[in-house]
Amino acid sequence: MTRNREKAPHLLFNYQSFKNKKMQKKVKILLAEDDKNLGNILQAYLAAKGFEVMLTANGKEALERFKRDEFDFCILDIMMPVMDGFTLAKEIRKMDKEIPLLFLTAKSMQEDKVKGFELGADDYLTKPFSMEELLLRIRAIMRRIENAGETKTDKMYFTFGKYSFDYNRQVLVLNKKEQKLTSKEADLLRLLCENMNKVLDRSVALNKIWYDDSYFNARSMDVYITKLRKYLKEDPTVELINVHGVGFKLIAP
Numbered sequence: 001m002t003r004n005r006e007k008a009p010h011l012l013f014n015y016q017s018f019k020n021k022k023m024q025k026k027v028k029i030l031l032a033e034d035d036k037n038l039g040n041i042l043q044a045y046l047a048a049k050g051f052e053v054m055l056t057a058n059g060k061e062a063l064e065r066f067k068r069d070e071f072d073f074c075i076l077d078i079m080m081p082v083m084d085g086f087t088l089a090k091e092i093r094k095m096d097k098e099i100p101l102l103f104l105t106a107k108s109m110q111e112d113k114v115k116g117f118e119l120g121a122d123d124y125l126t127k128p129f130s131m132e133e134l135l136l137r138i139r140a141i142m143r144r145i146e147n148a149g150e151t152k153t154d155k156m157y158f159t160f161g162k163y164s165f166d167y168n169r170q171v172l173v174l175n176k177k178e179q180k181l182t183s184k185e186a187d188l189l190r191l192l193c194e195n196m197n198k199v200l201d202r203s204v205a206l207n208k209i210w211y212d213d214s215y216f217n218a219r220s221m222d223v224y225i226t227k228l229r230k231y232l233k234e235d236p237t238v239e240l241i242n243v244h245g246v247g248f249k250l251i252a253p
Helices: 002-023 036-048 059-068 085-095 110-118 131-151 183-194 202-210 215-231
Strands: 028-032 052-056 073-077 101-105 123-126 157-160 163-166 171-174 177-180 199-201 239-243 247-251
Touching: 028 036, 028 059, 036 052, 036 131, 052 059, 059 073, 059 085, 073 085, 073 131, 085 101, 085 110, 101 131, 110 123, 110 215, 123 131, 157 183, 163 183, 183 202, 183 215, 183 247, 199 202, 202 215, 202 247, 215 239
Parallel strands: 028 052, 028 073, 073 101, 101 123
Antiparallel strands: 157 163, 163 171, 171 177, 199 247, 239 247
């Protein structure tokens, strides 16, 4: 038995290498698209790029599939029969606050895009779009999540006013009451805490969290600022303000 243990290191190395390869599984995408032709094209294209794609034809079917299987990413058409994409996103968010959501829509109405971001969408793509653009958007979102995961290995804990904020756990606490935050809410609050009582430039926040300071990402950030402001309203000594034309400022004792 002792000899076997002495020979074990190279076997352990081989096993670990094999284990690591198994862990590098394909990203599994839930695709909800009622246009059969477009759905099939998207599924085939993304599969060719190394993703595992489950195609569903309406919101209800997608929700049932989401309940049964595990997914890493969701691409949701907004205008679908039985259950629309917005309703589907709400139901998905009840079960998983972190999974990336990307909306597809033929609509270009500004209020629809804002509504999508309010539901926690990571991105928004208006039809018609190129396959290459969709792929770039997916990769950008996944890269941001991976980078956030690496950052969370460091201990990040902040106290201000009556609040305490645990970045690793993505939890804001007031009087022992916990408010769970989404990844982007936590990332944004962390930046604000790091710049406490200083102005956080909009472009800095957009490039660090969204990796792009486009107009729609800026609108998305405004939605998250509004949510954070709501979470922070219980302590009058803490205030999250807009600095017109520049950025945001978290004021706290």
